[in-house]
Amino acid sequence: MIIDCHGHYTTAPAAHTAWREQQLDAWHAGASAPAYPQISDDEIRESIESNQLRLLRERGADATLFSPRASAMAHHRGDLATSTAWAQACNDLVARVAGLYPGTFVPVCQLPQAVGAGSEAAVDELERCVAAGFVGCNLNPDPSGGHWTAPPLTDRSWYPLYERMVELDVPAMIHVSASDNPAFHATGAHYLAADTTAFMQLVQGDLFADFPTLRLVIPHGGGAVPYHWGRYRGLADMLGTPDLATHVMRNVFFDTCVYHQPGIDLLLSVIDPVNVLFGSEMVGAVRGVDPTTGHPFDDTLRYVRAAGLPAADLEAVLAGNALRVYPRLAAALRSRGAGVAN
Secondary structure: OOEEEEEEEOOOOHHHHHHHHHHHHHHHOOOOOOOOOOOOHHHHHHHHHOOHHHHHHHHOOOEEEEEEOHHHOOOOOOOHHHHHHHHHHHHHHHHHHHHHOOOOEEEOEEOOOOOOOOOHHHHHHHHHHHHOOOOOEEEOOOOOOOOOOOOOOOOHHHHHHHHHHHHHOOOEEEOOOOOOOOOOOHHHHHHHHHHHHHHHHHHHOOHHHHOOOOOEEEOHHHOOOHHHHHHHHHHHHHHOOOOHHHHOOOOEEEEOOOOOHHHHHHHHHHOOHHHEEOOOOOOOOOOOEOOOOOOEOOOHHHHHHOOOOOHHHHHHHHHHHHHHHOOOHHHHHOOOOOOOOO
16 A cells, blocks of 8 residues: 655635635724635535546555645734634534545644744644544644744744644644745745754654654655755754654654655655655645656655565555554554546
């Protein structure tokens, strides 16, 4: 089995996206948001079958962890109440996708967040979603949208959420949203800088001493981290922290959303394959065809297979690590084949 750990509903029906703008317009006007639109199962099928499902089948993967569109989380827009309503709407839509294609699209939830708002709403939504069959969550380390006004991930203000994640045995993917800062392109700068920043926050702190079973996935190949591994090992030594292998890497994992062969080769040669999960973020940040190869940039399965890993390591990257990091995933995959359109 091949499990893609990083998929987003980037092709959600237009009515869903339009409602978000109507909701924010109403918030700015001090009015109530309109009712959420009726979206049919056929509209969902149309949005999925010609996009993510088609590519899963063409490229050879079996299942994807599927969450709301990351760039649309936009925690910096509106307030906590609008963020909560938006998260619920997004998660409910993803749950419908998972219900139509059980075991192929496995739901991961968006959390309501706002700078300075605490974790209570995020905990409540996490509990609601896990009860509905979600296997993990996406956590935005910068709900300010590129201005970095939130405390680091090691700050105790995050602890109520971590405590509940541990109790529910679900991991988080550390994933920022859109950039509200014109100095930072969202996917080209903000995403990769945030991945790198999150890792360095974990190096500087001691989060996993308090939460030894907490699991965090840093996407996009870990940002700059694997490609400057010596820098981070050296900084850990200068800061007097334990070796990265014990201080961070028992709890932190990277995905393979790196869009060329040399990058994947370097990732898998520097980072122990036990810490790498296959991911593609297809129909996401980079959707074009690489003119030097003739293949889509985001067909990362092709790169992973060509990286020359031993068979056991390849199996771990393609499926075994995801099953270990997301313990609730195995039960969700047992429903594979039960859906009307699988």
